Amino acid sequence: MFYFSQQLGLDLEELEEIEEDAGLGNGGLGRLAACFLDSMATLGLGAYGYGIRYEFGIFNQKVVDGWQVEEADDWLRYGNPWEKARPEYMLPVHFYGRVDHTPDGIKWVDTQVILAMPYDTPVPGYKNNTVNTMRLWSAKAPNDFNLEEFNVGDYIQAVLDRNLAENISRVLYPNDNFFEGKELRLKQEYFVVAATLQDIIRRFKSSKFGCRDPVRTCFETFPDKVAIQLNDTHPALSIPELMRIFVDVEHMDWDKAWDITKRTCAYTNHTVLPEALERWPVSMFEKLLPRHLEIIYAINQKHLDVMAFVYIDRLRRMSVIEEGDCKRINMAHLCVIGSHAINGVARIHSEIYKKVIFVGFACLGPISNTNLFVVFSPFVLISQKIGEDFLTDLSQLKKLLDFVDDEAFIRDVAKVKQENKQKFSAYLVEQYKVKINPSSMFDVHVKRIHEYKRQLLNCLHIITLYNRIRKDPKKSYVPRTVMIGGKAAPGYHMAKMIIKLITSIGDVVNNDPYIGERLKVIFLENYRVSLAEKVIPAADLSEQISTAGTEASGTGNMKFMLNGALTIGTMDGANVEMAEEAGEENLFIFGMRVEDVEAMDKKGLADIIFVFSFRYNAKEYYDRIPELRQAIDQINSGFFSPDDPGRFRDIVNMLMYHDRFKVFADYEAYIKCQGQVDQLYMNPREWTKKVIKNIACSGKFSSDRTITEYAREIWGVEPSAVKIPPPNIPRE
Incomplete structure (x- = not known):
């Protein structure tokens, strides 16, 4: 590559500068996902990375007179030379509608359909000729455009309907530390989950492991051949969606479907901030995903029935459904219940998960720690x-x-x-x-x-x-x-x-x-x-x-x-x-340290005579530390404004x-x-x-070490050091 670029009179660094940053992530998690894909290919693990092909990334930040101004990140305006559209694998995704319970089974009907168009990007391993795939889904309106309505003048509504359908993959949500219960975000989460699971099951059925039975597929080996890692709660809908497919579409009995689902899914939690944890209103689910709401209620009821035998005092805080003025679905609890393995991303936070966020869930299995680390760039000096x-x-x-x-x-x-x-x-x-x-x-x-x-x-x-x-x-x-x-x-x-x-x-x-x-x-x-x-x-x-x-x-x-x-x-x-x-x-x-913060957060201990308060009192520091007081007074008085x-x-x-x-x-x-x-x-x-x-x-x-741990401890597979010969060299 370097040789050919020189021959063409091009500079590789200049070419790198021209290429746009892919608008696929909004912070460290997005970068981390790319590192993981790189490591899985380098370690010879057959893996797909799935996501949404956002037309616009998080946003381009301009600073005007010291203020942030957001501009659209139109990263695809010149196209993307690394991707290939795969219209032959386009899939339908359903929203809204209602649920019919009939003698022939449960049917989700009268839905609105949006098509998921896949775009594939190759992910090569390091010097091993292994190439995995990142598949990104783009939302497309169905090809049932009503030309007659358009011709008689209702063209504005026809175009608006099409745009609304395709808004799902229009813009990457900018928040990664704060949960906003917006319907578009829930649509995005279900869109990527529904398309991905259809794709996974299609691939499984076409393999020798799916038994190729003309009537029914043999799913007993599914968890042995498929591992779905839920990267935070954003893909949590994989759990009820997999249950819906197994129970409603494949006509599997509930307990068997639940066993397969749980053995297939694993969950990584990335945050301890309460405002970042997803808690979706039940009313939104009822409107957008009515069948999934039924399934989540059933999952929760069976979970609470089991817990009631041992932990009757903990049922409220272990429930997936949070009661209150607005009933909400706690997606982190759903992930914990529906996964066979749960891990944090640093040891200190895995302990916090156990003590605070998932208190009471230790009975379901251990919460482990698999650190999330980064791909290392080569250094000539070190080499x-x-x-x-x-x-x-x-x-x-x-x-x-x-x-x-x-x-x-x-x-x-x-x-x-x-x-x-x-x-x-x-x-x-x-x-x-x-x-x-x-x-x-x-x-x-x-x-x-x-x-x-x-x-x-x-x-x-x-x-x-x-x-x-x-x-x-x-x-x-x-x-x-x-x-x-x-x-x-x-x-x-x-x-x-x-x-x-x-x-x-x-x-x-x-x-x-x-x-x-x-x-x-x-x-x-x-x-x-x-x-x-x-x-x-x-x-x-x-x-x-x-x-x-x-x-x-x-x-x-x-x-x-x-x-x-x-x-x-x-x-x-x-x-x-x-x-x-x-x-x-x-x-x-x-x-x-964490224990100092926890002590400061205590509300206080009281007895008949004394009250001990450990609450954080900012004014105490302000009054005691002259340099701090001077800095705050300067900010407050307009010295800097x-x-x-x-x-x-x-x-x-x-x-x-x-x-x-x-x-x-x-x-x-x-x-x-x-x-x-x-x-x-x-x-x-x-x-x-x-x-x-x-x-x-x-x-x-190193993300290589991290993925090796995931592979061995969670997915049950062994990384491979085998280097595939190049196509022009015959295999032995």
Whole structure:
């Protein structure tokens, strides 16, 4: 490929820049899914990845006068050269209608039909000639366009009906940390599930395992040949849909259908935030998916009947149906009941799932931990030192520990990092018209903008550092360029205000002559995969500062570690395992642990005489810590918004009175830890030694290892190291 591009006078890096980022995911989970597909092909596992072929991705973020503005992400406007349409496998998906219970069986009738058109993209493994498939579904209106109505003048309604049908695959929903009970989202979830399960069963029936009985298919071997991994609750409808197919279409008895369904499905939970867990109104199901509502009620009743024998006191909190003013279906509970294996994504959060979210469900089976990690990009320097075998066995990175004190290697690693920083600095000049000091510390905080990810804590550090420089400008300070990037969900007011605050702080800091090059603040517009590929290799410091117990795992934290950035973070998500692998002394760990947060959340203990309160009181920190009080007062008084002094009072009020994520409680520890960062950065040799240790200890964080665990522990298959010969070489 490289040779031919040279012959054509093309540059591969320029070609990569032209290619659009695929609009298939809205955060770490989307990137992670791509890594998993890559690893499954590399490990020789026959697998399909299924999703929706969104016409428009999450959105392109523009920052205008410091405010986020969303623009359509028209990633398909020039087509997609990697995909192939497969109209021969188009399938019908049904919505609405009613359920008829007849002597001949249960029928879902009078439905609205939308067609699912598949588009296939090849997913090649690494140097093994194995190619799997990612199949994406696009919604198409049925070809029953009423030309007669159109000709007599009712053409507007005819076109509108068609557009409504195809809206299902029009736009990717931007929220991944907040559940919105919108009908379109439920349609999207059922659309991908219904089309996918039809496709899976078609393939099973056409195989030798389906018995090819002319009358009935033998499904006894289905769980042995098919494994469906439910990646969070979005595909949870696979459980009732599989039951509907087995019971209504294949005429299987309920208990047998349930046994096969449960042995086929496995569930991965990705969040501990209550607002992110899907709880769909029963009334919406009744209208949109009436048969599935019946099946979910039946699943829940049978589940509660069994639990009643042992856990009568737990029935309410273990039910799939949540009672109240608005009855809701708890999709996470449905996944737990209908899956044979349940796993979290970091050990610390698997424990939280057991104690909080799925309390009482331990009787159904263990909740395990299978860490979600990322594909590793090759490093020429490392290959020169330890060979290329580490590319398929990341544990071999441990060999780098032998070179921690190798002066030449230390210089080479530092040189590569500086080259990456120079390259990214040039990119910022080109794209942002901002000139920064490439020798400054690149302090990078890139992820979705959300209160629990605590970009506000970073803002408070920036303001504190700014005030210190202003107070004592003659003192020597480590030059620091703080880069924050990420998208806010369009309807998330506080997240958008946080972006405006970051840009406003940047406007003040970057234009203050007393500050000069000692501190710069850059908001990285439209953070996405292609931008991550540039900024992560250039980063010196990785900000992973969520409140302990809120980040399910994170994937950016591991990408930074693999690419030679040191981490400042709380003991949250995968930071815990990173600290275990590299040693806590090789990360900058600060702040409350999960048990400290839990203690602070207690409502208080009382007896006749004393009342002990452990509640978080933000004002206590505000009153006690002068630098924190100064920063908050500056935000509140309009120091960073002189044109509108009250602009950020919503942020201040939230921090002072309604902060679920306890920013002030970790402020002192964070500021102190940032001082330790500065001290180490002033010693480049010792800093680089820690970088080498981090890279050497990052071998655990490979999606190949993760998929190997899934394959062996959940799917019951063994990865293969067999390399298929190329087509032009005859097989032995």
